[in-house]
C-alpha cells in the first residue's frame with residue numbers, strides 16, 4: 001500500500017536486503033528491529049536523535065506538554081520560550097521562527113532573503129543537499145527548470161567559483177546558502193576552509209545579500225552556538241531541524257535583526273508548525289546539550305571511535321578513511337570505486353549489531369558510552385577480518 005515501500009533517505013533497498021528496515025523501539029544508544037534484533041545505533045535516526053532514544057528528560061517534558069495540549073488553536077508559551085532559548089544560545093540569532101522539517105527552514109530562509117532584498121538569485125554549492133522541495137531536491141523528476149531559474153552554483157570550498165557565480169548574478173543576488181561542512185553522499189566529508197567561509201561572508205555583505213547557513217544536519221552536534229561559530233563567521237540566517245528536539249518533529253529558522261521585518265512579512269505556516277509537544281521537547285534537548293556540553297561529549301567518544309576503527313582496519317590490512325567531524329563521520333575504503341568493500345563492511349557490522357551507513361555520514365549522540373564505542377570497535381574487527389580473502393587488503 002506504500003509506493004516504493006520505504007522512500008527517501010531511510011530506505012535500505014539499494015543497499016542490502018539483510019540490513020534492518022523496520023524498527024520496533026529505541027532506548028538510549030540502542031534500537032531493536034521488528035525481528036527483535038538489537039543494535040547500537042550509529043545513525044541516530046539520520047541525525048534527529050542526539051541525547052538518546054527516549055531520553056527520559058526530553059520524554060517527560062513532551063509528556064507534560066501533551067497532557068496540557070499539543071496542536072491548539074494558537075501557539076502555547078513554549079513557542080516564545082523556545083525562541084528566547086535560541087536567541088540566548090546562538091549568537092547570530094536575534095529571532096526564531098518554527099516549522100516542522102529542514103526543508104521548511106531552508107525554503108523559508110531563501111524566501112526571506114528574497115523578500116528582504118527584493119532580489120532573486122540564490123547561490124548554492126553544487127551537490128549540497130538542502131531538502132526535498134522542487135528548488136533543491138537532488139532528483140529532478142517532476143521538477144521544471146523554472147523552479148531553479150534563479151539558482152547559480154559554485155563549488156564547495158572554492159571561493160573564486162562563488163565569486164564568479166555572484167558576478168553572473170550581477171545586482172540580482174539575494175542570498176548564498178551553504179552547509180557548515182561538505183557532507184555530500186558518497187564523498188568523504190570535507191571541512192570548510194576558513195578563508196572560504198570568511199570569503200562567503202564578505203561576498204554576501206558586499207552584495208547586500210543574506211548568508212544562510214544550512215545547519216539542519218550539523219546543528220547542535222558541533223557547537224551549540226552554531227556550526228561556524230568556531231570559524232568566527234556569523235551567518236545572517238541559520239536553518240535548523242533534525243536534532244533540535246531529539247526526534248520530535250521541528251524545524252527552525254533564526255536570523256539577525258535586520259531580516260526580522262522581512263521574516264515577519266512573508267507568508268509561511270503549516271497545520272502542525274505551532275504544535276507545542278515538539279517545542280517542549282526542543283527546550284529540554286537544547287538545555288541538556290548546553291548544560292552538559294553535548295558537542296564536547298560526542299567529540300570525546302567520537303575520537304575514541306575514530307582511533308579504534310583506524311587501528312582495527314590497519315591491523316586487518318585495510319586502508320580506510322574516516323573523515324569529517326568525529327561527531328558525524330563517514331568511513332570509506334581506499335580502492336573502493338563501486339563502494340563494494342564499504343557495503344560488505346556495513347552488512348557485517350549490522351550482523352554484529354551495529355547500524356552504520358556505507359555512504360551517508362553517521363551520527364553520534366550523547367547517549368553513546370565508552371562501552372558502546374568499544375563494542376562497535378570490537379564488531380569492526382570482525383567486519384574487517386571478514387573481508388580478508390574476499391577483497392584485496
Ligand SMILES: Cc1ncc(COP(=O)(O)O)c(C=O)c1O
Pocket residue numbers: 100101102103104106129130131132179214215216217241242
Ligand atoms: C543539510 C540539510 N539541509 C536540509 C535538509 C532537509 O531536512 P528535512 O529532511 O528535515 O526536510 C537536510 C536533511 O537531511 C540536510 O541534511
